[in-house]
Structure formats: C-alpha cells, structure tokens
Amino acid sequence: MSIKHRKKRNFHTPVLSLADQARKNGQHAGYDAGKEEGYLRGRANYIVNCAQEPLPFRQIHVLYVSSGKGFPYSPLDEAIMATLQGMVAQVTLTDPRQPVSEIALQNRPDLVLVLDGMDIPLEHIDAIRQAGIPTAIWLTDDPYYTDMTMERVHHFDHIFTLELNCVELYRQSGCASVHYLPFAAFTNHYFPITTPSPLHRDVSFIGSAYWNRVYFFNPIMAQIMSHNTVFNGIWWDRLPGYEAYGEKIEHGRWMSPQETNDVYNGTKIVINLHRSHEDDSVNNNHLKIPPASPNPRTFEISASATLQLTDARDDLARFYKPGVEIETYSSPQELLDKVEYYLTHEKERREIALRGLERTLKEHTYGRRINEMLTIIFP
Structure with missing residues (x-):
C-alpha cells in the first residue's frame, strides 16, 4: 500500500482526570523537594566534615x-x-x-x-x-x-x-x-542531620512568650500560621486567642536540645526574636542597659543548617553577615515579607543557611x- 493510501490514524494524548493530574503534580513536587533537601544535607555534611583548625591543648x-x-x-x-x-x-x-x-x-x-x-x-x-x-x-x-x-x-x-x-x-x-x-553552638547538640528529617515545617519559633514577643507576633499571627508553622515555649497562653491555633502552638513545654535540633533541621525558616531589656516583670535591670549582642540561639540555629530570620542587634554583624550568612528583619511586616520570599526561593534560602553553618563551625563553637x-x- 502506498503511503498516500494508508489509513490515517489519530494519536491522542490521554486526558488525565483532575485526580490523576493532581497526583502527578504531587509526585513532581515531592521529587523536587526531596532533591533540594538531599542537596542541602549533602552540602551541609561536606561542610561539617571539612577539617577545622585544631585548638591548643x-x-x-x-x-x-x-x-x-x-x-x-x-x-x-x-x-x-x-x-x-x-x-x-x-x-x-x-x-x-x-x-x-x-x-x-x-x-x-x-x-x-x-x-x-x-x-x-x-x-x-x-x-x-x-x-x-x-x-x-x-x-x-x-x-x-x-x-x-x-x-x-x-x-x-x-x-x-x-x-x-x-x-x-x-x-x-x-x-x-x-x-x-x-x-x-555546641555541635554535639546542634548539627545538620544527614538523613531526611521526620519533621516538615515551613516556619518554627522556639522560645518563651515574653511580652515583647506577644506584642510583636499578635498582629501577624494569622499570616504566619497560614503556613505550616509551629510555635513552642512557655507562657504562650498570653497570646490573645492562642487556643484557635490548636497544635500549632505547643504551649508550656521545654524542649531538649535533641528535640530542638530536630525542629531546626525539619524547618525551612526558623525565627529568632530576642527578649526585651525593659520588661520589669521578669528582668532585674533598673539601669535599663540595652542589649547589643545576639542570644545563644543565634549560633545554635545556624549550626543546624537552616535559614534563620532574626531581629537585628547592633553587634550581630560581628558574627554573621546579614543577607549572606543570616537574614534579619526590623518590623512585623518585613518578617512576613521575608518569610514569603524565602519559602518560594529555595536556592537563596539554602545558600544562606549553608554559609551560616560554615561560619558557625569556623568561629562560633x-x-x-x-x-x-x-x-x-x-x-
């Protein structure tokens, strides 16, 4: 039979149902997420295993x-x-x-x-x-x-x-x-794990609900909690309407270093917000000496190879370069904006986290x- 007399055939691409298409999209998204996490953990493991300058005995x-x-x-x-x-x-x-x-x-x-x-x-x-x-x-x-x-x-x-x-x-x-x-950072407590984390969160905050933290987070809590977010610490029942967030606020429980490290490793963005020096309900600082230095959590979060969003303190740049090894915010709106940005810019998030890890291991142990x-x- 000549080519021109062959019977024409129609080759149609199968039409996927909405459920099948959603399943396919989910598979692609899961593959991409796994690839990104694998790359992060591989790079972090390499940084951890690089020889550090020996210390004198x-x-x-x-x-x-x-x-x-x-x-x-x-x-x-x-x-x-x-x-x-x-x-x-x-x-x-x-x-x-x-x-x-x-x-x-x-x-x-x-x-x-x-x-x-x-x-x-x-x-x-x-x-x-x-x-x-x-x-x-x-x-x-x-x-x-x-x-x-x-x-x-x-x-x-x-x-x-x-x-x-x-x-x-x-x-x-x-x-x-x-x-x-x-x-x-005590690297026996805080370190990047080498296997996929059992936790998967977008945003985490671990810390006591000092009043300055309650006042800061309260106006933006709904937006922060719209992501896969969990807060942990004592006194969070001070937050107006905290019951509405259910398990998203783990209230009244101190977390061990191991539990904290698991959270850091399983979270894309960890928020750090320092306490206030003007809270007379918990402080004994009648001179009202303002703090300039970063808290211990600053080093512990960075040692776990996750992106840290911290409120800027005057002496922070001595330890980490903002925008390169750590990320900062100065207002609730800026915090929200940077959360949204880094949740959709995986490469930038990952690179800042890895540079923060490297700086920590070299200088802040x-x-x-x-x-x-x-x-x-x-x-």
Whole structure:
C-alpha cells in the first residue's frame, strides 16, 4: 500500500482526570523537594566534615562549678564541661550546693570557672582567691539581671559576659579583668542531620512568650500560621486567642536540645526574636542597659543548617553577615515579607543557611570561645 493510501490514524494524548493530574503534580513536587533537601544535607555534611583548625591543648587543671539551676541551664553546663574535657589535662566538676572552697583547696586547680554564679556562696569564692587560685565567672543572662550580677562580679578575678554593653559597666564599677565572650553552638547538640528529617515545617519559633514577643507576633499571627508553622515555649497562653491555633502552638513545654535540633533541621525558616531589656516583670535591670549582642540561639540555629530570620542587634554583624550568612528583619511586616520570599526561593534560602553553618563551625563553637577565655587567663 502506498503511503498516500494508508489509513490515517489519530494519536491522542490521554486526558488525565483532575485526580490523576493532581497526583502527578504531587509526585513532581515531592521529587523536587526531596532533591533540594538531599542537596542541602549533602552540602551541609561536606561542610561539617571539612577539617577545622585544631585548638591548643593545655596542661592545666580546671575546677568547673556548674550553674546548679538545672534545665534550661544544664545544656550550657554540658557544653562547657564536655568542651573543657577535650582541651585541658584535668577537669573537676562540682556545683554550688557543694563545699566548693574545700574542693578547690584540696585539689589546687589552676582555675576555678563558675557558670552563672548566682547560687554560689560568695565566701567560697573569697576563700579560693585568698588561697591564690584564679577565679573566673561566665555570666549567662546579661543585661537582664545586672542588678544582681553587679553585687557578685567583684568577688572574681576574671569576668566574662555574653553582652557587649555590660563590659564597660563592670569595668567602671572597678573590675579589672572584664571580657566580652558570647556563648556559642555546641555541635554535639546542634548539627545538620544527614538523613531526611521526620519533621516538615515551613516556619518554627522556639522560645518563651515574653511580652515583647506577644506584642510583636499578635498582629501577624494569622499570616504566619497560614503556613505550616509551629510555635513552642512557655507562657504562650498570653497570646490573645492562642487556643484557635490548636497544635500549632505547643504551649508550656521545654524542649531538649535533641528535640530542638530536630525542629531546626525539619524547618525551612526558623525565627529568632530576642527578649526585651525593659520588661520589669521578669528582668532585674533598673539601669535599663540595652542589649547589643545576639542570644545563644543565634549560633545554635545556624549550626543546624537552616535559614534563620532574626531581629537585628547592633553587634550581630560581628558574627554573621546579614543577607549572606543570616537574614534579619526590623518590623512585623518585613518578617512576613521575608518569610514569603524565602519559602518560594529555595536556592537563596539554602545558600544562606549553608554559609551560616560554615561560619558557625569556623568561629562560633564552644571550643573557640573557651580557647579565647583560657588565652586571656593564661597568656
């Protein structure tokens, strides 16, 4: 049969039902999301495994006095103790409930390091100093409780504060050795996981509902919650109409570092909003010293390789480059705008998160901070 006499055939593309088309679109979307997450985790794993500059090991003995306060201070104690044990020849552990001065005089450490120091009897510190043993305190909550810290810092040889604006305060009060030393990321607690996260959220916020946070979020809560969003922390029943959000607000539960890291890893955007220095309902800061320094969560979120949206503090750029290694906002509307933007710009979101991870591992670990401390004390 000639070509021109062949019977014409109609080849029609099958018409998919709406359900089949939706299923197909979902498969493509799931494939794309899995590909993006796989790329992020692969890159993050490479950054984690890159060799970091080694830290010096010192032949010294440190007596570490924990905060004695339990959770949420205990993860800080764990981070410092574990880091010290890998950096010095001997670490002796104790807490404010023990006879610290007797322990120090029996063991004769090269340094007594106290975290927080609000519960330790000051006569113990005085006796240790009189015996010629150097003492140091690492303050945990500046500037929010400076009414109390001002009464204690004079009993120590070296003062380390996580708040830049408190350095001059303590120096002017007569303390000779005062140093700015923020907390950091403990990479045993906060790190990018290598397998797909069991959690899948667009936005997360973890933190107590201080009044400034309630006032900030309340006008935009509906828009934030329109995404796959979860808030966690105590006091969120202060939020007007919080019951309407159901399981989107996990109210009244402290999260362990492991649970927190799981949330960070399973969230596209983690919001950080610092507490206010003017909230007299929880603060003891009658001088109203304003904070300039980032909180510990700043480093912990970035260590988990997720995009952090934080309110800008004056000293933030010392640690991360805004728009490159971290993202900032200065108003509720700007927060909403950037949430919308980064939820639809995966590549930009991912690259900022990875650069933040890399900066954290190079500069903002407890190993780096404690090495800086020991270098000051033992030059």
